Amino acid sequence: MTNLNSNLHVVARVFLGLLFLVAGLGKLGNVDGFAGYMASGGIPAFFAWPAVLFEILAGAAIIAGFQTRLAALALAAFCVVTAVLYHFVPADQMQMTMFFKNLGLAGGYLLLADAGSGAFSVDARKG
Template sequence: MFNPNVVVKNIVNQPTAQAVLALFARILMAYIFIVAGYGKLTAYSATVGYMEAMGVPGAMLPLTIFVELGGGLALLFGFQARFAALGLGIFSIITAFLFHGGADDATNFMKNIAMAGGLFYLMLYGAGKFSIDHAIEK
């Protein structure tokens, strides 16, 4: 009997496929954080205003930029990826509640929660073969 789950499992259990998929997954996860961190850096005062309007001190913006941009780049290159994924996962949950907790922003709330799930999965399984972490651990 045909089982698509087994077919996919047989494909992704190949070492090369695992390495490529892990890299692709890291790139996709990193993208949103790099773009968001860079956007906050280039629109600094507007972001401070938004944060303060949401009840978050604007003085937290440098830390936010560091977490998003630094964590995103760490994921992209697979450097300390487990630690970066843990931090970004926690960050995603916190920001879900602080900035997207209203009923009118449920989609962004769910997006942040889903990203946290993916990040925690990355934390558990690591960056993969095509990463700085793999080169260091080898």
């Protein structure tokens, strides 16, 4: 792997991981509000805390390059599920934009799952 590719893997991991790390940390201040939003999509409110912790831990794992393939597959699935449950509203252009944004993110996570973490990662150090 060239240095450029290794550097690009780090940048991609940071960008893809920050999205969920920052989102999860932001939800810590209002988990009850997030639980209500989850319930509006048919997901029981008691899943709010696990979802917030998942976002934080999976985002951090992607950034660090730790268990990258597993974290990326989990986030890809998360993006598809949330796209379908919360954003597939054909009559609402903004929600459809969010729907396709989530699908695009899922595609990015699938590429990361395929490519792996790259040279500068916890996974690479573990061998």
